Structure formats: structure tokens, C-alpha cells
Amino acid sequence: DPKIIQKPKYLVAVTGSEKILICEQYLGHNAMYWYRQSAKKPLEFMFSYSYQKLMDNQTASSRFQPQSSKKNHLDLQITALKPDDSATYFCASSQEGGLTEVFFGKGTRLTVV
Amino acid sequence: GEQVEQRPPHLSVREGDSAVIICTYTDPNSYYFFWYKQEPGAGLQLLMKVFSSTEINEGQGFTVLLNKKDKQLSLNLTAAHPGDSAVYFCAAPSGSFNKLTFGAGTRLAVCP
Numbered sequence: 087d088p089k090i091i092q093k094p095k096y097l098v099a100v101t102g103s104e105k106i107l108i109c110e111q112y113l114g115h116n117a118m119y120w121y122r123q124s125a126k127k128p129l130e131f132m133f134s135y136s137y138q139k140l141m142d143n144q145t146a147s148s149r150f151q152p153q154s155s156k157k158n159h160l161d162l163q164i165t166a167l168k169p170d171d172s173a174t175y176f177c178a179s180s181q182e183g184g185l186t187e188v189f190f191g192k193g194t195r196l197t198v199v
Numbered sequence: 200g201e202q203v204e205q206r207p208p209h210l211s212v213r214e215g216d217s218a219v220i221i222c223t224y225t226d227p228n229s230y231y232f233f234w235y236k237q238e239p240g241a242g243l244q245l246l247m248k249v250f251s252s253t254e255i256n257e258g259q260g261f262t263v264l265l266n267k268k269d270k271q272l273s274l275n276l277t278a279a280h281p282g283d284s285a286v287y288f289c290a291a292p293s294g295s296f297n298k299l300t301f302g303a304g305t306r307l308a309v310c311p
Contacts, residue, residue, distance in 0.1 A: 090242070117297060129243075129288065129301040142298055176242060180297055185231055185250075188290075188299060192242035 089113045090191035092177050097196045099167050106153075107162040107194045109177030115189075116182040117141075118160040120152060123193070124173035132175075135160055136182050167198045201226040201293030205302025213310050218276040220305045222289035227270065233290040233299065234263060234274050243288065246274075279309045 093108040111118065120132040134141040138154040149171075153161045164171060174193040180186045202225045212218045224232075230251040235243040247258050249265055249272065256263040260283070262275045276283055286306050290299040 119297070121299075128303040129290075129299075131298045131300070134297060144298070185248075186297070187245055187248055188233065188297060189245060190235070190243040192240075 088192065090177060090179060090189060092175075092191040092194050094194060095192065097194055099196065099198050101167060101169060101198055103167050104163065104165045105167065105196070107164070107175050107177075107196070108159075109161060109191060110156075110159045111177070111179040111189075111191075112158065113179055113189060114158075115179035116157065117180050117186075118154070118158075119178040119180075119188070120160065120162050121176045121178060121190075122173045123176060129176070133160075133162075164196075169198045172196060172198045201229060201291050201300045203289060203291050203300050203302045205289055205305060207305060208303065209306050209308075211308045211310065212279050214280055215278050218279050218283070218307055218309070220274045220287050220289075220307070222272045222291075222302045224270050224272065224291050226291070226293065227267075229270075229291045229293075231292065232265070232272050235288045235290065237286045237288065237304075239285075246287075276307075279307075281309050281311055283307060284309045 090111045117136045119134045123129045132145045133152045149165045151163045174195045176193045177191040180188045205222045232249045234246040264273045286304045288304050289302045293300040
């Protein structure tokens with residue numbers, strides 16, 4: 087029974103379009119994250135949120151915008167999609183603070199054509 | 200910031216053999232680490248959290264060794280079985296709030 091739900095599992099988008107990746111967690115965690123995994127690079131940290139506030143942003147492009155409507159939701163809006171954005175995007179969560187385990191969802195595989 | 204190198208990128212062993220994956224990190228202040236397992240089409244499954252206060256950590260069917268002097272972390276799967284076939288990642292926290300830096304991964308194949 088997955089505790090971190092990501093939707094959709096697969097997504098195909100046209101270059102220049104906009105998509106939203108959905109993530110909700112039912113672990114009672116206060117912190118949520120986005121990571122990206124592509125063929126060219128290992129798992130890369132993108133964003134961290136704590137109590138719905140942005141804590142860290144390691145994404146150079148403003149085309150990537152996290153959206154947190156509730157404490158257990160952290161969606162990722164991507165605008166003006168490019169083929170290089172093709173990757174699997176993983177949502178993760180943990181309790182706030184260091185030394186805590188970080189749990190991952192199953193990912194959304196995005197293909198931009 | 201922290202950098203993590205992981206080797207080997209690919210590893211093939213026979214069922215019952217052991218498999219060793221090594222990660223080398225750069226930040227001497229790192230004091231805890233994670234090992235994750237990723238099966239095809241699945242997310243990352245947390246295998247173990249490793250603290251620098253403990254050099255040997257045992258899990259179900261595997262042992263994690265931490266060598267702080269050489270800044271090296273190793274995952275040793277003892278008596279591997281086909282269900283262990285997956286991609287394994289080590290991760291170290293770096294800099295800010297629970298940001299993890301991952302190794303590039305090791306694709307392990309266990310042949311019957």
C-alpha cells in the first residue's frame with residue numbers, strides 16, 4: 087500500500103507545453119522533496135519544502151515550480167517543456183530535520199517529444 | 200558540497216555469491232548515509248540508514264561497512280539471490296535541509 091502517491095505514472099508531453107506532476111504523502115511527514123533521474127545524470131535533488139515553505143531550490147530554471155496546497159501535497163509544475171526535461175521525477179518525504187529517513191514515491195516518467 | 204562516487208556501475212554474480220558495492224564520499228563532516236534499492240519500474244526502497252558512530256551495520260542478507268578514515272561506505276550482499284537484482288544507490292546528506300547527494304548507482308544482476 088503505497089504511502090507516497092505520484093500521478094501520473096507515465097506522461098508524454100509536447101515541446102513547449104506545460105504539465106503538473108502530482109505528489110501526496112500519507113506518512114505524516116512535514117518535509118517533502120522533488121528529485122530527478124535521467125539517463126545522463128544520477129538522482130538529482132531539485133527542491134525541498136518544510137511545512138509548505140520552500141527550504142532549498144537547486145533547480146536553475148524557473149520553469150520548474152513546486153506547488154504545495156496542503157502539508158502532505160507537493161506538486162511540480164513544469165512550463166515550456168523541452169526534450170531535455172525528459173526524466174523520471176521522484177517525490178520524497180521525511181520528518182523535518184536531519185538524521186531522518188527519506189522515503190520516495192514510485193516516480194513519474196516524463197517524456198517530452 | 201558533498202560528492203559521492205559509486206562503483207562498480209554494473210555487477211553480475213551467481214546466486215549464492217557475495218556482491219560488494221563501494222561508495223566514496225568527500226565531506227569528512229558527513230555522519231550519516233543511506234542505501235537504497237531500486238527495482239525496475241519502482242521507486243527507491245530504503246535499505247538502511249547508516250550512522251558514522253557504527254562501523255558495521257547488519258540488515259537482512261547484507262552488511263554495510265563504514266570506513267571513516269578512507270571516507271568509504273560499502274554494501275555487501277551475502278549469498279545473493281535473484282530477488283536482489285536491482286539498482287543500488289548510496290546517498291549522503293549535503294549542505295542544506297535533508298538534501299541527499301546520490302551515487303550514480305550499481306546495477307546488480309544475480310543469475311541463478
